[in-house]
Amino acid sequence: MPPAIAQHEVTNRPRARARRLPPEVSILLVLIGLALLFELLGWIFVKQSFLFNEQRLIVMILQVSVIGIIAVGVTQVIITAGIDLSSGSVVALTAMVAASLAQSSDAVRAVYPSLHDLPVILPVAAGLAVGALAGFANGALIAGTAIPPFIATLGMMVTARGLARWYTHGQPVSMLTDAYAAIGNGAVPVVIFLATALLFHIALRYTRYGKFTYAIGANTQAARVSGIRVGRHLILVYTLAGTLSGLAGVVTAARAESGQAGMGMMYELDAIAAAVIGGASLSGGVGRITGTVIGTLILGVVTSGFTFLRIDAYYQEIVKGGIIVAAVIADQYRHRAQRR
Amino acid sequence: MSTVAEEAPAECLLEARDIRKAFPGVVALDGVSLKLRTHSVHALMGENGAGKSTLMKIIAGIYAPDEGELRLQGQAVRFASPREALQQGIAMIHQELNLLPSMSVAENVWIGREPLRFGLVNHRELRHHTRALLERLHIDLDPDAEVRRLSIAARQLVEIARALSYDSHLLIMDEPTSALTERDAERLFVIVRELRAEGKGILYITHRLEELTEIADEISVLRDGRYVGSGRPGELGRDEIIRMMVGRTLERIFPHEPGEPGDVALSLSHLTLPGHFYDVSFELRCGEILGLAGLVGCGRSKLAEAIFGLTPASGGEIRIDGQEVRIDSPRTSVAHGLGFVTEDRKETGCFLTLDVLENVAISVLSRDFVRIGFVRGPALRRACREMLQRLRVKTPDLNECIGNLSGGNQQKVLLGRWLLLGPRILILDEPTRGVDVGAKAEIHQLISRLVAQGMAVLMISSELPEILGMSDRVMVMHEGRVTGMLSREQADQVTIMDLAAR
Numbered sequence: 001m002p003p004a005i006a007q008h009e010v011t012n013r014p015r016a017r018a019r020r021l022p023p024e025v026s027i028l029l030v031l032i033g034l035a036l037l038f039e040l041l042g043w044i045f046v047k048q049s050f051l052f053n054e055q056r057l058i059v060m061i062l063q064v065s066v067i068g069i070i071a072v073g074v075t076q077v078i079i080t081a082g083i084d085l086s087s088g089s090v091v092a093l094t095a096m097v098a099a100s101l102a103q104s105s106d107a108v109r110a111v112y113p114s115l116h117d118l119p120v121i122l123p124v125a126a127g128l129a130v131g132a133l134a135g136f137a138n139g140a141l142i143a144g145t146a147i148p149p150f151i152a153t154l155g156m157m158v159t160a161r162g163l164a165r166w167y168t169h170g171q172p173v174s175m176l177t178d179a180y181a182a183i184g185n186g187a188v189p190v191v192i193f194l195a196t197a198l199l200f201h202i203a204l205r206y207t208r209y210g211k212f213t214y215a216i217g218a219n220t221q222a223a224r225v226s227g228i229r230v231g232r233h234l235i236l237v238y239t240l241a242g243t244l245s246g247l248a249g250v251v252t253a254a255r256a257e258s259g260q261a262g263m264g265m266m267y268e269l270d271a272i273a274a275a276v277i278g279g280a281s282l283s284g285g286v287g288r289i290t291g292t293v294i295g296t297l298i299l300g301v302v303t304s305g306f307t308f309l310r311i312d313a314y315y316q317e318i319v320k321g322g323i324i325v326a327a328v329i330a331d332q333y334r335h336r337a338q339r340r
Numbered sequence: 341m342s343t344v345a346e347e348a349p350a351e352c353l354l355e356a357r358d359i360r361k362a363f364p365g366v367v368a369l370d371g372v373s374l375k376l377r378t379h380s381v382h383a384l385m386g387e388n389g390a391g392k393s394t395l396m397k398i399i400a401g402i403y404a405p406d407e408g409e410l411r412l413q414g415q416a417v418r419f420a421s422p423r424e425a426l427q428q429g430i431a432m433i434h435q436e437l438n439l440l441p442s443m444s445v446a447e448n449v450w451i452g453r454e455p456l457r458f459g460l461v462n463h464r465e466l467r468h469h470t471r472a473l474l475e476r477l478h479i480d481l482d483p484d485a486e487v488r489r490l491s492i493a494a495r496q497l498v499e500i501a502r503a504l505s506y507d508s509h510l511l512i513m514d515e516p517t518s519a520l521t522e523r524d525a526e527r528l529f530v531i532v533r534e535l536r537a538e539g540k541g542i543l544y545i546t547h548r549l550e551e552l553t554e555i556a557d558e559i560s561v562l563r564d565g566r567y568v569g570s571g572r573p574g575e576l577g578r579d580e581i582i583r584m585m586v587g588r589t590l591e592r593i594f595p596h597e598p599g600e601p602g603d604v605a606l607s608l609s610h611l612t613l614p615g616h617f618y619d620v621s622f623e624l625r626c627g628e629i630l631g632l633a634g635l636v637g638c639g640r641s642k643l644a645e646a647i648f649g650l651t652p653a654s655g656g657e658i659r660i661d662g663q664e665v666r667i668d669s670p671r672t673s674v675a676h677g678l679g680f681v682t683e684d685r686k687e688t689g690c691f692l693t694l695d696v697l698e699n700v701a702i703s704v705l706s707r708d709f710v711r712i713g714f715v716r717g718p719a720l721r722r723a724c725r726e727m728l729q730r731l732r733v734k735t736p737d738l739n740e741c742i743g744n745l746s747g748g749n750q751q752k753v754l755l756g757r758w759l760l761l762g763p764r765i766l767i768l769d770e771p772t773r774g775v776d777v778g779a780k781a782e783i784h785q786l787i788s789r790l791v792a793q794g795m796a797v798l799m800i801s802s803e804l805p806e807i808l809g810m811s812d813r814v815m816v817m818h819e820g821r822v823t824g825m826l827s828r829e830q831a832d833q834v835t836i837m838d839l840a841a842r
Contacts, residue, residue: 207713208705215702218691225650225688226703226757227674285693 023279024291026330031298038305050308058187064300065189066091066255066264068293069248070271071278072193072200073135073241075292078275079204080217080237081284082142082149086156087245087271090134091264092164094249098127099173099259102180111168120179127250128243134160135242136235143231157268164261174258184255192251194293196244201289213237218285273320274299277327298323351377352413353510353541354399354430359408361394368394370565371408376510381532381542383556387585387804387837391565392545396512399543400432401425431503432512439495441488446470448487449502473501477531493524500531511535512543517551518637529555547635549578549841561585579834582841586804586833596788596810598828602626604662605796606678606765608647611656616642617820620656624765624796629787631811631831632800634840639820640800641683644767647798648680649673660765674703679758681751683769683800689754690742697738700724700753704760727756732782748779755786766790769800784810804833818842 035051042050051057070087077084102123105116134156141152182188204210212233215223224230248267253259278295280287302323306316354376361369369391376382386392397403399410401419409416412428419425422432439448446466447454455465470483479497487495496516503511513532517525532542532555544556552559553573561568561584568584576584606624611617617639624630634640646653649667657664660676667673670680682688691699701709701724709720725738731752735745742750751771758766771787772780787810791797801807807814814831816824816839824839 206715206717208710208715209713211698211702211705211715214694214698215691218693219688221688222682222691223702225648225670225680225682227671227706228702229669229671281693285691 022290024288024294027277027279027291027294027298027327031294031301034298034301034305038301038308041305041309045309048308050305056304056308058190060300060304061190061193061297062187063303064274064296065193066248066252067267067270067274067299068193068296069196069251070245070267071274071292071296072196072289073244074268074271075275075278075280075287075289076200076204076213076237077149077241078217078272078280078282079213079284079287080234081220081282082217082234082238083153083272083282084135084138084238084241084245085150085153085268086134086138086160087241087248088264088267088269089157089160089164090131090242090245091249091252091267092261093134093160093167094127094131094246095253095256095263096164096167096173096259096261097130098123098180098250099176099253100168101126102176102253103173104175104177106175108175111173117177120177120183123180124183124250127253128246131246131249132239132243135239135245138242139235139238142238143234161261164263168259168261170261172258172260176253176257181254181257184251184253184257189251189255192247193296196247197289197293200240204289209233209236214285216284270299273324273327276331277324279331281331295327351379353378354413355411356395356399357409357411359395359398359405359410361398361403361406367565369398369405372562372565372567373408374560374567376541376543377558378509378539378541379536380557381536381544381555383544383546383552383559384562385546385552385559385581385585386562387802390562390585392562393514394565395562396432396514396543396545399425399510400430400512402432426506426508429507429509430512431506431508431510432514433496433499433503433516434514439487439498442486444484444486445481445490445498445501446483448498449473449483449505451502453505469505470501473505477501477504478534479531491524493520493527496520496524496528497531504535508540510541510543512545514545515547516544517546517548525551547841549581552581582834582837586837596629596784596791596812598812599627599792601628601812602794605660606647606798607659607662609657609659611643611646611653611658613642613646613651613653613655615820616651617646617653617817620817620822622815622822622825624798626764626794626796627791628812629791629797629799629810631807631814632798632817633804633807633814633836634817636802638817638840640817641769643817644680644769644798644800647673648678648767650680671706674706674761674763677762677764678767679761679763679765680767681754681758681769681771683773685747685750685754685774690750692741692743694742695739696728696733696735696742696745696753697721697724699742700727700756700760703757707761723760724756727760728753731756731759731786746776746779748775748783751775751783752779752786755783759790763795765796765798767798767800770802771799772801772803772806804836807831807836808833816840 038050042048074084074087100111101115101118103116138153138156141147142149204213212228215226215228216230216233220230249264252263274295275287275292276282277298278291280292299320302320303316352375356372356374359369359372372391372395384392394403398405401422401424417428449470450466454461455469456462467483474481474483479501481494481497487498516528520528536542556573558570558572559576559581560570561581563585603626604623605626609621611620620643622630632640642651645651647658649669649672652668658667659665665676667676701720705715709716709723721738733749733752735749742753772783775783787797799810808831811831812828814826814836815822816836818840823842826835
């Protein structure tokens with residue numbers, strides 16, 4: 001899909017046009033190929049269709065929606081040549097905070113015994129705010145001290161997990177209001193995921209925020225020379241990524257109708273995997289939300305495909321690991337081919 | 341070339357014959373011959389880009405020559421790698437030192453060849469070897485000292501020790517004194533003289549003319565990839581050497597016609613950044629090109645970065661249109677109407693993963709073509725396309741990845757990035773480096789047009805013809821200080837080289 005701004009050319013050369021397939025095409029083919037593979041295996045081994053089952057498709061996307069929401073934020077961080085390892089822990093922390101403010105009156109409350117049956121906007125806002133705060137801390141640390149993003153967010157990963165446990169002394173928070181639980185009902189998480197993806201797809205492609213994000217990742221020094229306030233912009237990117245982790249936490253708590261400090265374990269790695277499978281380059285300047293969405297769906301197809309074929313979860317992880325590595329290798333070949 | 345008077349074969353250590361080496365777009369060396377002898381320091385001189393480094397790298401086995409041959413003690417040799425050259429006794433000391441900062445002196449000297457015991461490094465023996473080597477060279481260093489704690493001069497000595505640990509007969513030194521104080525340089529000369537007395541041959545690259553009489557037995561000059569001539573320091577005078585280095589009779593091929601300079605746009609007084617430049621003062625007027633000449637490393641690029649706010653100066657003041665301004669980031673300098681095309685397109689200029697449109701538009705987006713955060717795509721596109729057409733950038737379309745453009749077109753895109761902002765003061769650091777001849781002339785014409793319209797330009801260049809052809813005035817720097825301010829009439833190659841090389 002050619003971007004809307006691609007209509008005027010310096011000189012119109014069809015050759016240049018034909019050469020430029022969107023980079024997502026190859027990854028989309030992988031998604032379709034995997035889906036067809038499971039379809040075929042389904043008919044052979046389970047005598048069932050894999051794809052023509054509405055229920056399964058919804059569950060498939062539902063399962064990866066939370067990862068997808070995180071991945072939308074992580075993609076932006078990766079485009080700036082950074083990384084965010086704290087997402088999973090921030091999911092746990094924000095799930096706890098949101099759940100604690102979403103308890104109904106008949107609950108045995110772990111925290112805030114006097115606060116119950118609050119309007120749903122409060123726990124949601126609190127979850128997002130805590131996520132934003134964690135992201136801001138990441139960004140400020142990276143921009144202010146120039147420590148590598150890997151280290152800064154590793155610190156936040158441990159800290160946020162600790163805060164999540166400390167908040168209720170390890171107790172889970174349950175019995176949430178119906179209004180809050182509705183956020184996790186049915187296809188709502190899927191809608192949230194796709195809406196988030198659309199929003200940031202537009203932001204990355206059509207706003208100044210997006211242009212600066214790519215520029216910083218492509219060449220930080222050149223971005224600085226060009227008059228971009230690199231530090232400030234990085235703080236914004238990490239804050240947004242944290243906010244999206246917060247949103248993921250809110251959805252997770254709603255789906256589980258509880259908050260637990262062990263939630264979101266290793267989600268950051270799945271999110272990074274989705275972004276990388278989708279074509280984001282860890283060296284920065286490259287990556288798109290559309291690719292990340294497809295990457296997320298690939299993770300979903302693999303997960304439900306294995307469940308569908310009744311194959312052990314162990315194999316699922318082994319194959320997932322292989323797919324991630326294969327995606328990066330393919331990405332490197334593509335880059336090398338471009339440079340020639 | 342082989343008609344050069346034959347020396348006694350025992351004396352000749354290495355001979356390079358008719359070496360030719362081309363890189364994409366440039367011929368770095370064209371039929372260069374050189375003889376290096378034992379018991380002798382052979383100085384190699386030439387302007388930036390004359391081919392000195394390429395020649396050294398060929399001798400040290402880093403590059404293979406396209407044509408010509410190397411003869412080591414009469415035998416033709418080909419080195420497939422620096423390692424092979426080392427095994428044949430040729431060692432090179434790089435200008436940018438190649439040491440591992442977190443390891444000890446001893447570890448650095450013997451890296452890759454550590455004495456082993458049961459498969460583990462035998463540290464006692466390592467230290468012992470190193471101490472013996474350093475003593476032989478009269479270098480006073482602790483083998484256990486961590487390299488990162490050593491001064492630049494001491495690191496240079498570690499490099500020399502490492503080079504000699506291979507029992508090399510030929511030592512190549514690339515501007516070894518460029519980062520040294522006079523006293524450290526003196527100590528280095530003592531060691532170099534001792535090596536010469538031992539019978540080593542030394543190929544010594546330098547920009548410092550005053551070192552020649554002190555250290556060199558023979559001087560050879562390269563210019564534009566060709567061999568110009570050789571002589572002994574006693575025979576060749578300083579002026580003679582400079583003339584050999586700059587050589588070519590210069591036609592003013594550049595189109596800049598000096599006009600009537602206007603008001604002072606930019607003035608510096610006593611700008612200082614310790615370690616880089618000191619007490620720099622000048623005035624730059626509207627409609628004027630001030631050329632900034634000097635050898636690489638003389639502080640000229642740092643000065644430009646300081647004016648632009650990338651690495652703010654620590655002392656002195658900057659005035660724009662007579663108003664004192666505090667420039668602490670590129671953003672503030674852009675707001676004051678400055679633009680800066682940096683020296684290194686790849687490192688600090690282009691966004692190589694992005695397309696031409698994004699590369700040209702990135703700076704102007706801070707100010708224009710944005711409504712409530714959204715880029716006004718069509719308007720921006722139109723403006724960028726007009727700018728690129730004005731600069732005659734050759735690109736299939738605006739969405740071409742900038743990495744696929746030629747150097748000249750990339751440079752024009754970077755110029756366009758600033759021109760979209762309509763700056764009044766433009767700093768150009770090597771505006772035509774690595775740009776082909778046609779694009780070069782176009783860029784020069786463009787600069788002239790801009791200046792005729794009243795822009796003030798500070799232009800740094802290593803190419804003297806460019807400096808002489810384009811500048812209304814020329815400022816020369818040497819080791820961080822301004823050593824001369826020449827009018828267009830006063831400026832000529834010999835005067836500038838004299839001020840730049842001291």
